[in-house]
Amino acid sequence: SCRLCHAGPATVEAVLADADVTSGGAVTLTALDDTTIDSDVVAAAVSASFSSSSLSGALAVGVVYALNTIDNTTRAVVEDGAGVDALGGFNASAESTSRISAVGAAASVSIAASSGSLGLSGAGTGAVVDNVITNTIAAGVAGVASVDAGGAVSITAVDDATISSDVVAASASIAAGDIAVSLAIAVSVANNTIDNSTRALIDDSSVGAGGALTLIADASADIDATGVAAALSIAASSGQLALGVSVTVALVNNTVDGVVEALISNADLADLQSVTAGGPITIAASNTNDI
Numbered sequence: 001s002c003r004l005c006h007a008g009p010a011t012v013e014a015v016l017a018d019a020d021v022t023s024g025g026a027v028t029l030t031a032l033d034d035t036t037i038d039s040d041v042v043a044a045a046v047s048a049s050f051s052s053s054s055l056s057g058a059l060a061v062g063v064v065y066a067l068n069t070i071d072n073t074t075r076a077v078v079e080d081g082a083g084v085d086a087l088g089g090f091n092a093s094a095e096s097t098s099r100i101s102a103v104g105a106a107a108s109v110s111i112a113a114s115s116g117s118l119g120l121s122g123a124g125t126g127a128v129v130d131n132v133i134t135n136t137i138a139a140g141v142a143g144v145a146s147v148d149a150g151g152a153v154s155i156t157a158v159d160d161a162t163i164s165s166d167v168v169a170a171s172a173s174i175a176a177g178d179i180a181v182s183l184a185i186a187v188s189v190a191n192n193t194i195d196n197s198t199r200a201l202i203d204d205s206s207v208g209a210g211g212a213l214t215l216i217a218d219a220s221a222d223i224d225a226t227g228v229a230a231a232l233s234i235a236a237s238s239g240q241l242a243l244g245v246s247v248t249v250a251l252v253n254n255t256v257d258g259v260v261e262a263l264i265s266n267a268d269l270a271d272l273q274s275v276t277a278g279g280p281i282t283i284a285a286s287n288t289n290d291i
Helices: none
Strands: 002-007 011-017 020-023 027-033 036-051 055-070 073-079 083-086 090-096 099-114 118-133 136-142 146-149 153-203 206-209 213-265 275-277 281-290
Touching: 027 073, 027 136, 036 118, 055 153, 090 136, 153 206, 213 275
Parallel strands: 002 055, 011 073, 020 083, 027 090, 036 099, 055 118, 073 136, 083 146, 090 153, 099 153, 118 153, 136 153, 146 206, 153 213, 206 275, 213 281
Antiparallel strands: 011 027, 036 055, 055 099, 073 090, 099 118
């Protein structure tokens, strides 16, 4: 069983570009991405063989694979030479709250019984789930743009990404005969990656605030993963040989990476650019990861 879920690349934008805006009050740009993937993949296999002759053999194999990806861009930006002149405040806010919830389960049962000489039974399961979130969140003033606000200026970029992944594989094999051989293998793998870029910026532009100036970049990544593998092998012999082997592998890989920035850059007096405020200037970036 295989399932592929891909959200994006989608773009959510609140943008002023190559235009001049004048307001007698406040100017607000807001962009919000709330993408969710719920993915459940299940596979089951059963094999049984019964023989009164010399040989009885049974094989059962169950495999599931799920790939879930979110790759979006969320922007609230004044750019490309645009100008904003507001008597009130200016607010640019970009927020992404992406979530992936995935369950992958595989089970197999194999039974072989022979009243003769040989009973062979094999059961194998594999469950693999890959979850990836790679979003870009940006808020600010960039690209030779300008904002002149009579009130406070607030630029905020927020990322809140969550992955929940449960992967289970189980196998049971039973063999009976004069010579009985039983093999059970179960493998579960969960790969979870969050690699986002979250930026609040004033770049190569001018901003004037009559009140406070605030740039905040806040990123939070949460991965909750469980990998379970179980195998049962039973061999019963009425004569020469009974051999039972079980193998289990449970592997979970969790990775959180990315960029979180709040910055003022490339505002050059030579290009008649400046960043000023009539109140406090706050620049803050924070990153919280929970695995």
